[in-house]
Amino acid sequence: MGSGSSANPTNYKYSLQKSENVQTLPDETHPAFKAAVLIQQWYRRYVARLEMRRRCTWRIFQSIEYACEQDQIKLHNFFSYLMDHFTPSSSKERDFISRMFISGESFKEAELEKYCDYESMEVPDSYTGPRLSFPLLPDHATALLEAFKQKQQLHARYVLNLLHETRKHLKQLPNISHVSTCYSEEVTVCGDLHGQLDDLFFIFYKNGLPSPSKSYVFNGDFVDRGKQSLEILIVLFTFLLIYPKEVHLNRGNHEDHMVNLRYGFAKEVMQKYKVHGKKILKMIQNVFCWLPLATLIDQKVLIIHGGISDTTDLDMLQKIQRNKFISVLRGKKRKESNKDVEIQEINGESKVEAESSESESDLSLSPQPRPAPSITNRLEFSKWLRQTVQEQIEWCRQLVDSESEPEEPTYSSVVSLTELDTQCWTHQEEWKQILDILWSDPMPQEGCRVNTVRGGGCYFGPDVTDKILEKYNLQFLIRSHECKHEGYEFCHNRKVLTIFSASNYYEIGSNRGAYVKLGPDLVPHFVQYQASKTAHTLTMTQRISRVEESAFRALREKLFAHTSALISAFKAYDKDNTGKISLSSWAMAVESVLHLGLPWRMLRPQLVRSTVDGMLEYKSWLDDLAMEQRSQEHIQSSLLEVIYRNRSNLETIFRIIDRDHSGLISFEEFRQTWKLFSTHMNIELTDDGIDDLVRSIDFNKDGNIDFNEFLEAFRLVKQSQ
Amino acid sequence: MFLFADGAVAEIEKKIIEAFEVFDHECNKTVDVREIGSIVRSLGCFPTEAELHELLAKVEEEEPTGYINLEKFLPVMTKVLLDRSYQPIPEDVLLHAFEALDENKCGYITKEELVKYLTEEGEPFTQEEMEDMLSTALDPETNTVRYRDYISMMIVDET
Numbered sequence: 091m092g093s094g095s096s097a098n099p100t101n102y103k104y105s106l107q108k109s110e111n112v113q114t115l116p117d118e119t120h121p122a123f124k125a126a127v128l129i130q131q132w133y134r135r136y137v138a139r140l141e142m143r144r145r146c147t148w149r150i151f152q153s154i155e156y157a158c159e160q161d162q163i164k165l166h167n168f169f170s171y172l173m174d175h176f177t178p179s180s181s182k183e184r185d186f187i188s189r190m191f192i193s194g195e196s197f198k199e200a201e202l203e204k205y206c207d208y209e210s211m212e213v214p215d216s217y218t219g220p221r222l223s224f225p226l227l228p229d230h231a232t233a234l235l236e237a238f239k240q241k242q243q244l245h246a247r248y249v250l251n252l253l254h255e256t257r258k259h260l261k262q263l264p265n266i267s268h269v270s271t272c273y274s275e276e277v278t279v280c281g282d283l284h285g286q287l288d289d290l291f292f293i294f295y296k297n298g299l300p301s302p303s304k305s306y307v308f309n310g311d312f313v314d315r316g317k318q319s320l321e322i323l324i325v326l327f328t329f330l331l332i333y334p335k336e337v338h339l340n341r342g343n344h345e346d347h348m349v350n351l352r353y354g355f356a357k358e359v360m361q362k363y364k365v366h367g368k369k370i371l372k373m374i375q376n377v378f379c380w381l382p383l384a385t386l387i388d389q390k391v392l393i394i395h396g397g398i399s400d401t402t403d404l405d406m407l408q409k410i411q412r413n414k415f416i417s418v419l420r421g422k423k424r425k426e427s428n429k430d431v432e433i434q435e436i437n438g439e440s441k442v443e444a445e446s447s448e449s450e451s452d453l454s455l456s457p458q459p460r461p462a463p464s465i466t467n468r469l470e471f472s473k474w475l476r477q478t479v480q481e482q483i484e485w486c487r488q489l490v491d492s493e494s495e496p497e498e499p500t501y502s503s504v505v506s507l508t509e510l511d512t513q514c515w516t517h518q519e520e521w522k523q524i525l526d527i528l529w530s531d532p533m534p535q536e537g538c539r540v541n542t543v544r545g546g547g548c549y550f551g552p553d554v555t556d557k558i559l560e561k562y563n564l565q566f567l568i569r570s571h572e573c574k575h576e577g578y579e580f581c582h583n584r585k586v587l588t589i590f591s592a593s594n595y596y597e598i599g600s601n602r603g604a605y606v607k608l609g610p611d612l613v614p615h616f617v618q619y620q621a622s623k624t625a626h627t628l629t630m631t632q633r634i635s636r637v638e639e640s641a642f643r644a645l646r647e648k649l650f651a652h653t654s655a656l657i658s659a660f661k662a663y664d665k666d667n668t669g670k671i672s673l674s675s676w677a678m679a680v681e682s683v684l685h686l687g688l689p690w691r692m693l694r695p696q697l698v699r700s701t702v703d704g705m706l707e708y709k710s711w712l713d714d715l716a717m718e719q720r721s722q723e724h725i726q727s728s729l730l731e732v733i734y735r736n737r738s739n740l741e742t743i744f745r746i747i748d749r750d751h752s753g754l755i756s757f758e759e760f761r762q763t764w765k766l767f768s769t770h771m772n773i774e775l776t777d778d779g780i781d782d783l784v785r786s787i788d789f790n791k792d793g794n795i796d797f798n799e800f801l802e803a804f805r806l807v808k809q810s811q
Numbered sequence: 812m813f814l815f816a817d818g819a820v821a822e823i824e825k826k827i828i829e830a831f832e833v834f835d836h837e838c839n840k841t842v843d844v845r846e847i848g849s850i851v852r853s854l855g856c857f858p859t860e861a862e863l864h865e866l867l868a869k870v871e872e873e874e875p876t877g878y879i880n881l882e883k884f885l886p887v888m889t890k891v892l893l894d895r896s897y898q899p900i901p902e903d904v905l906l907h908a909f910e911a912l913d914e915n916k917c918g919y920i921t922k923e924e925l926v927k928y929l930t931e932e933g934e935p936f937t938q939e940e941m942e943d944m945l946s947t948a949l950d951p952e953t954n955t956v957r958y959r960d961y962i963s964m965m966i967v968d969e970t
Contacts, residue, residue: 126933131859132900132908133936133944136965138852146832534837609838629947674822689829692853 106224124634144634146692148575150641151596153686154648156543156730202376208250208368222248224255226331234328237320238287246366249324253373256258256327259334265412267338271610273736277305277387280605281570281578281589282342285316285355288621289593289603290325296617299603300329300337307587308386309570310342310395310528314353316592319363341381342395342547343414343528343571347371348417352742360751368751379413383527390612393568397530397586399548399556400538410520416653418546498709501548531572552582559757565612577604577618597640599633642696648684650715651696651735655683658680660708670705673698680784744795754794827888830854831881840881840899847879851888856897859933866891890900900965909958919955 125660174639179580213221219242234244246253269277278297282288300306308326313319330337343349350371359374360367384407385393392404482642529547534550555567566585573595579588593603611614649656659682661667671679676698677690698706743763748755765780812898830853832838840849847870848863858866870883879952891897912928913920922945929936936944947964948956 121911122928123932125908126928127859128900128904128908128933130929130934130936131857132905134848134860135852135857135900137940137943138849141849142830142833142853419883534839630943631947674818674825677825689833691826692833701863716931723932 102105116695140634142692146689147634147638147641148596148600149688150645150686150693151600152573153688154644155315157686171788175651189785191492202372202755203254206250206373208247208254208360210613211250211366212245213245213247217245218242219244220248221245222328223329224251226255226328228301228332231325231328231332234325235291235294238318238325239291243362244324246363246370249320249363249370250373252327253323253370253377255331257373257380259331259375259381259674260377261413263382265379265383265408265410266729267307267340267382269307269338269387271608271612275303276607276609278607279393279568279589280306280311281309281591281603282573282595283308283316283322284311284344284592284595285313285319285322285358286592286594286603286621287316287318287321287325289591289619290322290619290620292603293605294590296619297607300333302333303335305338305386307338307393307727308395309380309385310340311344311570312339312342313355314344314350315595316354317358319355319358319430320370327377337383338385339738340385340393340395341378341383341467341528343418345378345381346417347375348377351745352738356745373752375416376471379416383412383524383610387608388610389563389611390565391568391608392558392562392564395569396528396547396571397526397532397550397569398554398567399522399526399530399550400554400557401522402526402558404562406515406520407523407527410515410523413523415521418521418528424496455752529571532569532581532588534581552585555585568606572593573601574604577602578616580607587614588622593691594622597637598622600637624781629676638696644717645688645693646718648686649680650712650718651676652683653712653716656680656712659683664708669709670702670707672705676708678704724733754796757793757795820893823892825884825887826852827885827892828881831884835881841878841888842881842884844875844877844879847884851891851897854888854897855932856891856899857899862897902962905962906959909962913958918959919950919953919957922949924954925956 101696119432206738209408218229220237220242221357222230223233239245271277271391278293280293298304306329312322316322326337326339344353344355347356356371357369363370384404387393429691453642512655526547529544530550531541531544532555533549533551536553538548538550541549559565559566566587566671568589569592570585570589572588572590573592574588574590577590577593580586581588587606589604590601591603591605593601595601595603599620599622602620604616607617608613654678659679660671660676663671663679670724671692673694677694680690697713742762744755745751761780818895825866830850831840834842834850844867846868848858851858851863851866866887867879869887870879872880872883894940896929910916912924925948926945927940930938945956948958948961950957
């Protein structure tokens with residue numbers, strides 16, 4: 091059998107002359123040779139095409155995923171904008187606004203214990219799942235693993251108990267965990283798991299369970315997207331408590347309740363625990379903010395979830411109060427913020443309203459606000475704020491009775507001095523440190539720039555990596571945060587390792603997962619896997635086709651969501667109004683509308699099936715796209731577009747408004763929030779349009795919106811449900 | 812002698828650049844030399860390995876760096892596409908090729924025979940390439956490759 095090296099022309103029994111077209115070789119000359127060359131020639135071309143298709147598919151998934159994250163950031167900016175600029179003038183208004191986005195309210199510790207009390211919860215005799223008692227023992231862990239394999243559910247009482255104990259434990263840990271390879275032979279580092287319990291099972295199966303001789307570091311993003319996020323948390327927390335010296339958890343950008351509202355974890359918990367889900371979510375929110383931020387192995391290898399920036403300061407990271415940052419995403423410039431002042435909520439624990447690293451020019455809504463007066467005169471300032479706001483959201487006030495005297499805005503600006511020893515860092519600086527650690531991505535070019543794709547953190551270059559390694563005498567970085575086809579990838583001259591442990595992340599067959607083991611020599615050893623039986627039985631072609639199909643479905647949906655804009659763009663290339671444009675124009679028009687940076691000419695054969703003389707009849711192409719998306723007849727197509735385009739945002743808005751997680755919100759709440767939102771996002775939707783939208787959602791006409799129904803009806807829920 | 816409108820050449824160039832950029836990981840208009848084969852082939856060409864080496868010689872730097880620059884690649888590849896070099900292999904030619912290896916003309920080739928031919932003759936397959944092809948082509952029950960069926964299946968996949 092041949093060896094693994096590539097073909098060497100000089101080994102031929104009969105060499106091909108230069109530029110010889112094999113097909114024209116006379117048959118007498120060694121027919122087997124000629125036949126073999128033809129078959130190999132043809133096959134290699136086939137494989138190359140597959141490879142191109144695979145890469146294009148990957149690009150599609152990535153660009154859509156990141157575009158979605160951008161959307162999320164816009165949504166958060168929107169809510170932050172509201173917080174900054176909307177001064178409620180009556181208690182009713184204040185209530186409404188605070189209900190909308192103090193969903194992240196934090197409880198004082200005593201309140202938390204009381205609200206999430208579990209001791210009074212009774213576990214019925216009929217419950218056959220695992221029963222936990224504390225302190226936990228290895229037997230509890232194996233019982234849990236077995237139970238989850240059998241698809242059992244842990245009783246809410248034990249979940250809450252576990253969360254309480256986990257929180258107690260995490261509170262004692264420093265921001266940066268230290269691991270040493272001299273105690274256990276090896277350390278195993280795992281990346282993103284994203285609710286894919288099968289992958290965790292596989293890792294434990296292949297690598298062994300955590301134990302005094304087997305250390306693990308889990309590098310964040312345990313939850314969201316996958317369907318078993320809660321089970322993963324339970325398993326990880328259990329092992330954390332049983333083997334506190336050997337199990338280390340880092341916080342990821344998805345260990346954040348604002349992100350969980352959008353990406354599925356909040357939904358999963360509410361679905362699995364209909365009665366106690368809220369409490370569980372509340373506890374988890376408070377556990378997440380206590381997760382350590384980084385891990386150091388032998389003082390030589392730094393493990394963080396996202397990456398670093400040129401301002402990353404490990405000394406600062408060691409010292410800040412990490413639990414202040416309940417959600418890392420919320421943060422916009424607060425006009426009244428003061429260096430030494432900690433902005434507190436009425437309700438409870440310190441809540442940070444940090445300044446964002448982005449400039450204020452992001453908040454561009456017409457008309458432009460007048461220049462603010464000095465902030466030292468609070469009354470003057472409030473008045474100014476109110477006036478400014480009045481111009482922009484007058485109609486919001488019509489909702490409530492508003493003849494009362496202007497009140498001091500109290501919901502978010504009760505100020506008090508910090509109770510701790512004065513640190514010399516501002517909240518903005520501290521917040522940026524954490525944001526960078528959790529959200530940054532490496533880039534090939536030198537330098538450090540804002541990560542506009544994700545909307546948070548930075549892109550950091552090899553020079554930034556080198557500086558950090560030198561400054562802290564490190565050998566290399568391990569991070570996760572990005573899906574890699576092989577489950578892991580080196581960059582920056584092997585100084586940055588990305589490890590990603592969720593296999594088949596985009597679709598079955600899309601990628602492998604991996605984990606890395608480090609011994610005292612700190613040389614990485616990788617184990618890759620694909621935890622799906624189906625993936626193994628598929629041939630390469632089938633795997634790629636399947637993932638490709640999935641990607642193109644998502645892409646076609648995106649195209650459909652921009653129908654109006656596409657028509658305008660196409661028309662611009664069709665000056666003579668023939669109804670046709672060239673394929674070249676098609677590619678340019680599509681990119682100008684979607685901004686996904688995809689190789690459209692490569693993708694065209696999958697997207698455009700029929701052409702007439704090499705020209706595309708764009709109207710009928712768009713009609714075909716529309717037909718694929720099953721839609722409600724009575725909804726105008728432009729409205730449908732808006733829904734499709736913003737469906738994740740819609741869902742997130744819903745969940746934020748629906749604070750009691752009941753699945754119902756009122757017309758009014760939805761209408762005005764949506765109106766604000768669409769103005770902020772520059773979506774054109776008339777008042778009638780909004781009314782249509784609202785009515786289309788309320789199927790039983792009871793004045794309440796059951797948004798689960800809504801999402802189902804419009805196939806906005808992903809198929810994998 | 813064909814005369815190509817400027818528009819056609821520009822469009823071809825755009826296609827080439829797109830394909831190139833898919834493999835340009837560092838976003839600096841270079842690709843690893845080992846990916847050139849994939850790029851050329853995904854643009855519709857069927858070069859042999861020998862032809863590929865020839866092409867590489869034209870686009871490599873004087874001191875080979877392991878990377879190919881778009882600057883050098885673009886004009887060469889444009890000419891390739893305009894000249895329609897490296898023509899596709901039609902289905903019937905492919906069929907004849909398999910038949911040539913089927914000594915007894917029984918409609919199939921055994922696994923051992925196919926492996927021998929493709930890893931020892933022509934421009935030999937690597938072990939990986941051989942295994943990949945077998946994973947789709949081989950009928951595990953008879954351990955043979957029924958090439959007519961295989962070709963039909965692959966041609967469908969292509970379109």
